[in-house]
Amino acid sequence: MADQASPEPAYVTDALIAEDIEAYLALHQHKGLLRFITCGSVDDGKSTLIGRLLYDSKMIFEDQLAALEADSKRVGTQGQEIDFALLVDGLAAEREQGITIDVAYRFFSTEKRKFIVADTPGHEQYTRNMVTGASTADLAVILIDARKGVLVQTRRHSYLAHLLGIRHLVLAVNKMDLVDYDQATFDKIVEDYGHFARSIGIEAFTAIPISGFKGDNITQAPSANTPWYGGSSLIHHLETVEIANEADQAGPLRLAVQWVNRPNLDFRGFAGLIAEGTVKPGDAVRVVPSGKTSTVARIVTLDGDLDEAVAGQSVTLTLADEIDCSRGDVIAAADAPPEAADQFEAALVWMSDEPLIPGRGYWLKLATQTVNATVHEPKYEVNVNTMEHLAVKTLALNAIGVAEVTTDKPIVFEPYETSRQLGGFILVDKLTNATVAAGMIHFSLRRAQNVHWQALEISxxxxxxxxxxxxxxxxxxxxxxxxxxxxxxxxxxxxxxxxxxxxxxxxxxxxxxxxxxxxxxxxxxxxxxxxxxxxxxxxxxxxxxxxxxxxxxxxxxxxxxxxxxxxxxxxxxxxxxxxxxxxxxxxxxxxxxxxxxxxxxxxxxxxxxxxxxxxxxxxxxxxxxxxxxxxxxxxxxxx
Amino acid sequence: MVALPRLASAKKISARFPLRFTAAMGNSLAMQRLTHLQRLEAESIHIMREVVAEASNPVMLYSVGKDSAVMLHLAKKAFYPAPPPFPLLHVDTTWKFRDMYALRDKAAKDAGMELLVYQNPEAKERGINPFDHGPLHTDMWKTEGLKQALDQYGFDAAFGGARRDEEKSRAKERIFSFRTNSHGWDPKNQRPELWNLYNARKAKGESIRVFPLSNWTELDIWQYIMAENIEIVPLYMAAKRPTVERDGLLLMVDDDRFPLEPGEEPVMRSIRFRTLGCYPLTGAIESEAATLPEVVQEMLLTTTSERQGRAIDKDAGGAGMEKKKQEGYF
CATH class of the missing domain: 3.40.50.300 (P-loop containing nucleotide triphosphate hydrolases)
Structure with a gap:
């Protein structure tokens, strides 16, 4: 294959920086933010792809580049060429093993967006890291080696991305240079993947043939090597896909109170991040679980009161009435409050070397609520390679299962499908304080609503x-x-x-x-x-x-x-x-x-x-x- | 403090392109697109409030640099109208630039916060200095000094201004980073961080370092400083200053403690600093960038990454910072 010159990145604006810095700054000040994860098997070329994105967007400086060139010669796997993966593989111990073993966050920018990339490992035993990276991502790039096609790991990563509620999936068929940019190879992989994706409920995905190493279809599409490809470049897709927090604004107001601000007797503000919806002074709100209602008096900030605030902003609200409201409560739209319950069905991802002990008390943290919780014996564990349901008594490290969870008092929640912030929780071991599991609420159990305490006549x-x-x-x-x-x-x-x-x-x-x-x-x-x-x-x-x-x-x-x-x-x-x-x-x-x-x-x-x-x-x-x-x-x- | 030359153009920028949120245009159904800076701001504020709600004795480490300035500004926003409910801690080496000491005291006063200044008594007694003691200077004043200060005051959570984009080993750092009771950091034994749920539970004696600026880049920091008119040390902007050249570093002669070698004469050069530390250890760059937009312009066009001006990362080969972190450096 003739060595192709790297396509000139479309998103570098050197000329503007030099000519009109203020125009450049204005452009970049108004960018949106997209968080995504990259996942793939060992050797699918994830780190190389991320290194390429950083390199093409000039996030690598000269001294780093000099170090990179020296490193590439010393420990690189690409002969005399630059090994982009070395830019991304951080910790010394990992570099020796040649495997990424943790979640690393990288940053790059184009004119339209800033990107935060979670680089998550493809190594089998590190499901927990991928789940961690996926929990904050709007989009997942699933890498496939064009020579190998859809592998067991591809299925696992897609399932996890879907489980964590990522709505946008990109199937990046990488190393196209090593299959002579063959369209039939690409089409076959897309077809295979499509069958699998539908079987686990993924409704749509975007497939792009790329070469992270050579740069094809990263910034411009189609590359000279893939004239048959009619879609967007990877960067263009990342720049235009819908961002989750914008979608969140459509729902009814949800603000989990983090902290009550009482600098003096005359001021009582409720500080928190708006999880969903929008809020304006005068809006009718309900504090859950107490159910007390009031109206929003002010949205207070250091820069003066706001007329409106939306999902994704950290604000301080004051209410017109003196009602009980403290950390853990949720301020919600009065006419559409969320549910409170103490029994749920939830999907759990176990993240600790110590397996789940059904019946044991764990701390459960959801939004700003922390309660004592017990997990029942799992209904089943999901084999993440075959998607089969297995009967189990417990969940071990990296296992994913479905179980009932009981809390010792009702918590305010929404199904994870509706709200990541009110449906996602962690479990914490009471002795070691380790985070042992991530959970996603499916629904509350009717039992919680129907089993009432019988009031007894003799106390x-x-x-x-x-x-x-x-x-x-x-x-x-x-x-x-x-x-x-x-x-x-x-x-x-x-x-x-x-x-x-x-x-x-x-x-x-x-x-x-x-x-x-x-x-x-x-x-x-x-x-x-x-x-x-x-x-x-x-x-x-x-x-x-x-x-x-x-x-x-x-x-x-x-x-x-x-x-x-x-x-x-x-x-x-x-x-x-x-x-x-x-x-x-x-x-x-x-x-x-x-x-x-x-x-x-x-x-x-x-x-x-x-x-x-x-x-x-x-x-x-x-x-x-x-x-x-x-x-x-x-x-x-x-x- | 003398008015900074940057203010004029900084104001111009924010007037032309206001960052702050303007109200919806009549139609409440219209989506508000938050900019990346608004989302970073919201995330940092959320992190600070979680710490205040869950830790028993938090503190903010304040180094007087531009990242500290942004962090302090965010703290003011997070708790407004109350002042931030924790003190500022400056782990001092006695060798910072004079401009830094001046801004430090002013910034704390303006924020209505208590300022704690800690100087390692042993380093003071032994007269540890950057000229005679090399790496021992950083180790004793900063690394040891920080541990001693945290122990003395019993702080269980300390905010730091580190960013993940600064250095490779930091890319994997958690936002809540747990330290053993001897302040050690074990990169293999950090808690998974999901969604924006932070597990702040810890055993007695353990502490957390919290990095609310984790997801900010250097460019984000500069843009935010401009948009919000945050006061920073004037040394970030170019001006004529007395300098000498040593081992390839351009050093500023900030006071008469600087031992000049025979025949050495300070030369006036137009310089600025990309990072600020102890003045005898911080290399300046020759520059004419006297306003913030010019500084940013130069930064974007330049090809040298941020920490290069500091001698500290080059110790112990490529893994210098990682090693320092395991020893308890911030």
Missing amino acids: REQHARLKNQKPAVLWFTGLSGSGKSTIANLVEKKLHRMNRHTFLLDGDNVRHGLNKDLGFTEADRIENIRRVGEVAKLMADAGLIVITAFISPFRAEREMVRKMLPEGEFVEVHIDTPLALAEARDVKGLYKKARAGELKNFTGIDSPYQEPERPEIRIDTTAMTPEQAADLIVDKVVG
């Missing part, structure tokens, strides 16, 4: 008063063989002698009945504790002093039970016995079995025990007898 206070005691749950936790059951029994006997109404829930006994369907996997142990917690709560409602003796090894579940009960009624009792001592006692012979490998998931051996950080009562069994321990506990509870 929990009345139950307790009749028994002349304050209800409590004494939650014993500690290793197997630490002495929990022994001390718990002594405590109950002593309380009983003092005419207290008590009930002891013992781990082994519960597993013979209520929980006999549960095993000892992490998920089952959590469900075990959840049920015991609920039973203990009902008994405390009935006025009893409940004593429970369960290993309950995970901090998160003990915290979950604590939260079920009124403040002060949950008393965590840590029976603190060193592992070596508990193992030496080995009353039931379980440690011996676990050490021999006959018992799996045994706490202290191959499953962790997370010690309480601040238990109400800590019993050091190496320093006191069970009798002394029981007296101490009874004193604290009754005294």
Whole structure:
């Protein structure tokens, strides 16, 4: 193939810069902004394409270019030619591996638009990075190597882009120079891709034959090598496609309150980013979830009040009436408020090495709301290569599935399909604070609307008063063989002698009945504790002093039970016995079995025990007898 | 402060092409097309408000450069009519340009914000300076100084003006960047950032560096400075200044602490600075660009990227900045 000179980029305006800088600045000040992602398999030429876009739009300066040329010779993969990929591959460790492993953001500009490009990896194990990059993108460029056609990775990237709600897909058939710019090859790929795209619900896409390396159809189309191509160049397409935040203005007003601005008693402003719609002084608004209504008094900015503000702007609103409104609330159009609910079906992308634990409490952040949430066992996982639905018990790193999510109080939301900002959420691990999942709400569950609390005639206070005691749950936790059951029994006997109404829930006994369907996997142990917690709560409602003796090894579940009960009624009792001592006692012979490998998931051996950080009562069994321990506990509870 | 020569033409530009939002033209159904600067502004303000809502003790690192000036301006907008609800922190090396100290004090006062100036006492005691101590100067005054200041005041979130377009390793930096309790940065262990949902939860002792200007480019910064009439240090504009040439860098003799070598005489040259740091470490360029549009014009026509004037990135080969970040440099 004859080496073709790079086509002169159509969007460089050197002449204008030199001749009339103010005209140039005016032009560039009024540009729009488009965010897009590039995705493709390893070696599809993503980094090369982005490097080319930066290079052609003069975002590379001379000293960078000199470094690039030197690098190209040293570690480049393009022989003596410039390896554009090196411009883009940032971190030292990655450069050595020759693989992009994270999301990198790049910037370039034409006269019409500024572009933010998320460069996301094509490497199989990094689905989470692509989802991250896609979450803020208006458009996705899916790269295909013309020699290889539609691959498993192509399907995966398209599915993820579609899942994340990207409306504009560009199929960039790259490396056309390596298939002699053959039209039949291009047409076949477009046909194959079309079949697949329709099967997953993608309604439209734009296919462009390109060479990132040689520059064909990047800035001008058709290139001399592809006279048969009748569409736009890649740049032209990027400059003219509709931007999402403009579409968002059409919907009813949604503003999630971030911060209440109260510099003095006379001013109370609600600061936030307008997610959808427009707002003007005098507009009727409703604060959700409370449902209170008012009208917008002012749109306050440093530069003076505005007559109107639209989706995509950060503003401060004041309202005509003094109504309750704080961080987490959503200010909405009065006649079209969003829903609030506490049970949803959602798609989840799992992003942590620690798999999903159904039933465990996670922090859920949606817009400016943060609540406690639990995820049920997934309905299914999607095989992102075949789109098959698989039955699973959990979701591991990079898995995508659909599950029900329950929050401990209603949150204001919209389906993700309608609103990225009110339909997208993250889950955060309560112990490590890591972001473990991204979620997209499908819809709220009817159950949330139809299961109501039955108001009871006799209150929990009345139950307790009749028994002349304050209800409590004494939650014993500690290793197997630490002495929990022994001390718990002594405590109950002593309380009983003092005419207290008590009930002891013992781990082994519960597993013979209520929980006999549960095993000892992490998920089952959590469900075990959840049920015991609920039973203990009902008994405390009935006025009893409940004593429970369960290993309950995970901090998160003990915290979950604590939260079920009124403040002060949950008393965590840590029976603190060193592992070596508990193992030496080995009353039931379980440690011996676990050490021999006959018992799996045994706490202290191959499953962790997370010690309480601040238990109400800590019993050091190496320093006191069970009798002394029981007296101490009874004193604290009754005294 | 003396009126800056740039103001005249800057005003002209913003009058001709107002950035600010004008009301819809009668028809409320007409789409408002936000410009890239309006969207960047909205994003930065959203980020700052999230930090204030979720962090317990935030601070804004203020280096007096043009990026800091834009960041401070955005903070004023984010919290108006209240003053920004956090202090400004300047990690000082005692070797900044005199013009920088003057603007620093004025800007803090104008914003109604508390200004904290931190100087590493050990560096002060040992007389660490850029002439005798080379890289140790930056390490002790800036890297160590910053860690000490954050620890002393117990700040759990610190705004910084870094941009992703500045340098390759920064392109992958998160907007919320987590640091261990020893201020370390682990590029392999950063949280995914989805939509505009920032997870600001952290364990005691850990802190976040927050970069509200992540998605701005150098050109965006200049355009915004012009459109909003933001005051910047006059050193960014060309003027006759006393200079000497050392190791290929053109240095300004800003005060009499500058040790001249035998026979060396400061020469008056028309110079300006693309970045501002410690005056003995910051190379000037010869330029006649005395107004903002001229500076931007020169920047666009020039072929040298921004950080070239600073000696700092060249340490440790190509991965200089990445290494500095892992050690806790901003």
